[in-house]
Amino acid sequence: MLMSMEKTRGRRLKRVLVTLTVVVGVLAVAVGGSFAWLWTNADLSTVGKVRFGNELAVPPLAPSTVDEDGTRVFDLRMQAGSTEFRDGAATPTWGFNGDHLGPTLRAKRGERVKVRVRNTLDEASGVHWHGMHLPAAMDGGPHQMVEAGSTWTPRWKVDQPASTLWYHPHPHGATERHVQRGLAGMFLLDDEDSGRLALPKTYGVDDLPVMVQDVTFDGATFDHGHRFLANTGFLGERTMVNGTLDPYAEVGDERVRLRLLNASTARIYTFGFDDDRAFDLVGTDGGLLAAPASMNRVQLSPGERAEVVVTMRPGERRVLRSYPWRDGNGWERRFDGGDDSFDVLQLRAAERLRPSPEVPGRLAVDRGLELPEAGDAVRSRHFELRRSGINGKPMAMGRIDETVTRGTTEVWTLRNGGDMTHNFHVHDVQFRVLDVNGKRPEPALRGRKDTVAVPMGATVRIALRFDGPSDPDVPYMYHCHLLSHEDDGMMGQFVVVERGQRAGEVPDHAGH
Incomplete structure (x- = not known):
């Protein structure tokens, strides 16, 4: 049994x-x-699928007045509206002086400028002048919020070379959402040196702003949901330029200058043309290069800019395309957008083109470059970039993380030991990229930079000079410009002080 x-x-x-x-x-x-x-x-591609049926919208130049003391005055109004990106579908949007995006501000080196920023939204927002050298209290970071119904009027003197800058909100914890809704625009700076160069410079004709963003629609509304397994943040299904879906631009000149801005919140683009033709890179974030660099690809992470000049032939149609990444591991390429490809903008050349001069062999004079030297550094700092924070600390509005002395140069080492790509943006300054993984940077990283990609496992060294005004109480930011990372706390604060001075206390009132 x-x-x-x-x-x-x-x-x-x-x-x-x-x-x-x-x-x-x-x-x-x-x-x-x-x-x-x-x-x-997991990968997306619109290559060969875009009909290019909408003429590219060129943001208008913002009107301005000049005060009795010579100050140039702009007005920006943050407002809610709706935009018909597709026939019969009105999408709720935000914009500056309109329903979506904002006008292009333009000023000259040496001018004093003032911007009256009025917030007519139903929540607080702000305006950060990305790439601008200016006092911390005018920078438009998370400490300079503009409350609903209020007005903020920053003013400063333009003291930097001709360059392609931009403006966007910077509310701590909500920057990604505010930019996605449409709060962004370009800010172009001119100077005498660049004005004398034989570069395309007629705005909207042979000098085109190209603000690239990725979007996904859910019916008539934006879908801002993050892709499953994507650690970078929001990755849209298609691109638009200057708020235009499926855009084309008519070209009437032999050479056209494209001011490329990656205004996406997480996506990295590798721009080139569909026939793989070479173009001249003439400028990066903070201005012109010393000499043009011929290439057929330029990679931009969120917030980065590049000025390129492309030569067209009569009657041809060429497509600005974003190609898959050239680096990254298999997982990152597959799930974080590295394998994606997009047809971004079609250029349609006229049958008869106006002749354009050759791109000059020399661009920025030494004064225009104004890049700091590593040999002048008086201090080195190390920044470990992780999704959870920088140097192990998530952002705290009341904490000053670094104190730098006005008039000094420093070398910062940026190390990405995490499991995804980041980038690094520093407010107020334009820095020199010294090396990437110990090697000389590629041509696209040899100019004035305020934002630089730091791939997974990479080490990037940069030299920065802090020669602006000091303020021990009001900080500038440094952060990852993949905006969901920034919102989640991948950001720190530094103040610029006089020699022997200590950092003060961050004001506990940030609104205007």
Whole structure:
């Protein structure tokens, strides 16, 4: 009897083990199949699928007045509205002086400027002047919020070379959402040196602003949801330029200058043309290069800019395209957008083109470059970039993380030891990229920069000179410009002080 019971238990145990094996096998096949489906369907491509049926909108130049003391005055109004990106579908949007995006501000080196920023939204927002050298209290970071119904009037003197800058909100914890809704615009600076160069410079004709963003629609509304397994942040299904879907631009000149701005919140673009033609890179974030660099790809992470000049032939149609990344591991490329490709903008050349001069062999004079030298550094600092924070600390509005002395140069080492790509933006200054993983930077990183990509596992060294006004109480920011990372706390604060001075206390009132 006992042996019979043991045999029965043995048979039952065997059946249970067999059943468990089958269940585990089925689950493994299901999970493996699901992962295989995710892997296969993770990349996006609009190459060859864009009809290019809408003429590119060129943001208008913002009107300005000049005060009695010579100050140039602009007015920006943050407002809610709706925009018809597609026929019959009105999408709720935000904009400056209009329903979506903002006008292009333009000023000259040496001018004093003032911007009256009025917030007619139903929540607080702000305006950060990305790439601008100016006092911390005028910078438009999270400490200079503009409350609903209020006005903020920053003023400063333009003291930097001709360059392609931009403006956007910077509310701590909500920057991604505010930019996605449409609060962004360009700010162009001119100077005498660049004005004498034989570069395309007729705004909207042979000198085009190209503000690239990625979007996804859910019916008539934006879908800002993050892609499954994407650590970078929001990755849209298609691109638009200056708020125009499927855009084309008519070109009437032999050479056209494209001021490329990656205004997306997380996506990294590798720009080139569909026929792989070479173009001249003439400028980066903070201004012109010393000499043009011929290339057929330029990669921009969020917030970065590049000025390129492309030569067109009569009657041709060429497409500005974003290609898959040239680096990154398999997971990152697949799920963080590295394998994606987009047809971004079509250029349509007229049958007869106005002749354009050759791109000058020399661009920025030494004064125009104004890049700091590593040999002048009086201090080095290290920044470990992680999704959870910089140097192990998430952003705290009341904490000053670094104190720098006015008039000094420093070398900062940026190390990305995490499992995803980041980038690094520093307010107020334009820095020199010294090396990437110990090697000389590629041409696109040899100019004046305020934002630089730091790929997974990479180490980037930069030299910065802090020669602006000091203020021990009001900080500037440094942060990852993948905006969901910034919103989640991947940001720190520094103040500029006089020699021997200490950092003060951050004001506990930030609104205007």
